[in-house]
Amino acid sequence: MTVYLGIDIASKKFDVAELCDGNYRCKAFANTPVGFMALYKWVSAEAKSDIHVCLEATGDYGTALATFLYERNLKVSVVNPARIKGYGASELSRTKTDKADSKLIARFCKAAVPDGWKPTPPSVKKLQALVRRVSTLNGMLRMECNRRENADVSIQASLDRVINQLKKEIEVVRQELKDHVRSDDNLNKQDELIQSVPGIGAVSSYLILSFISGKGFRKAKEVTAYLGLNPCHHQSGSSVRGKTRMSKMGDARLRSALYMPALTALKHNPDVKAFAQRLLLAGKPRMLVVGAVMRKLVHIIFGVLKSGTAFSSRIAVNSVVIR
Structure with missing residues (x-):
């Protein structure tokens, strides 16, 4: 009999609901490696051979836990929160607590049987981090440039220094991004294919990748x-x-x-x-x-x-x- 684990993720902890034969077991764990191991030990030993874990896609909060469980040969699904919300609406669910949400996710997992999830390859994970960093730095640069337009004379020199430093850092990270793509045969091949499409340049290609x-x-x-x-x-x-x-x-x-x-x-x-x-x-x-x-x-x-x-x-x- 398949056991369904619904996990509601937060930054510091996660709530788990184990659904088996219509009955629940619930417990909260710290969102740390120690908490991951405690969860693995808490799950019934006989259930580990046929267990389906489901959690919402909540940025980086649940990535480490999902990877931990995947590496221990458990079936893991990471689903769009909108699907869980829609399923809850179909049940006319009115209670909103971490424990209730974990039970809802477990029921959704049993009803929908979502596809399995695999961790992002390290090379792609680094690519994503560098792309996000360039985007963040560009956002900071835009904010400082906007401040510079109407800034008091007394702080214009400070803003200019920050703007120049941000421009230099953006170039450094862009070069790291370019070097990373070139150093990975698979990413480099994909990048060449994408940039062969007229209208797509390096910046857009890296983001798409x-x-x-x-x-x-x-x-x-x-x-x-x-x-x-x-x-x-x-x-x-x-x-x-x-x-x-x-x-x-x-x-x-x-x-x-x-x-x-x-x-x-x-x-x-x-x-x-x-x-x-x-x-x-x-x-x-x-x-x-x-x-x-x-x-x-x-x-x-x-x-x-x-x-x-x-x-x-x-x-x-x-x-x-x-x-």
Whole structure:
């Protein structure tokens, strides 16, 4: 009989609900290596051969625990919190406590049987950390530049020093990022394939790699859904005919990062130009076309990565300019 473990993760602790044959056992543990081992010992010995662990994707809070359990040959699923929330709504669940949430996750695991999870490879984990660091430094630089515009004369010199130092640090981390990608054969090959797509440069390529690598996507549609680029239709009966929009139920940073490459691709990528031209001639709004182009780029990127062949096109069309 399968035993289901629902884990509600927080920064300092995690609550566990063990669901077996309709009965629960619950306990809280410290979110530390000592707490991980205590959980492993707490789980029934006879259940370890057939156990399914489920926890929400909550950033880095649960990564160490999920990795610990995976390395001990337990089936681990890390799921989108929206799925858990939706399942709770379907049960008309009204109680919101850590213990109740762990029980809810256990019931969801039993009902949905989510796919297994694997830890991110070390090379991709480092790539993600470097990409996040560049993004953070750029955010700090923008804030300091904004302060500099209206700053009092007495602190302008200080702001200039910080701005110059941030620019230097961004260049250092970008070089580390470039060296890391080049030093890893798999990442370097994927980077070359992605940059073979007109409209995609090094900065966008590294960001795309950091989000896609190691995810195990099987179809391009899975990638667009992961990024929130898939269309969301709004129709009911004969009277409700809402506009089709992006779902935006995905990573906003990568959607934002694909916007400028989409505009560049409209000028330099023949496949994208032809695709956009058809939509414009059909009378589609310009922002809808840009969103469709972003989705098209994802499909092209997925195609070159899956085939292992650089982008090539025989299509020749006139430039399309979206104003």
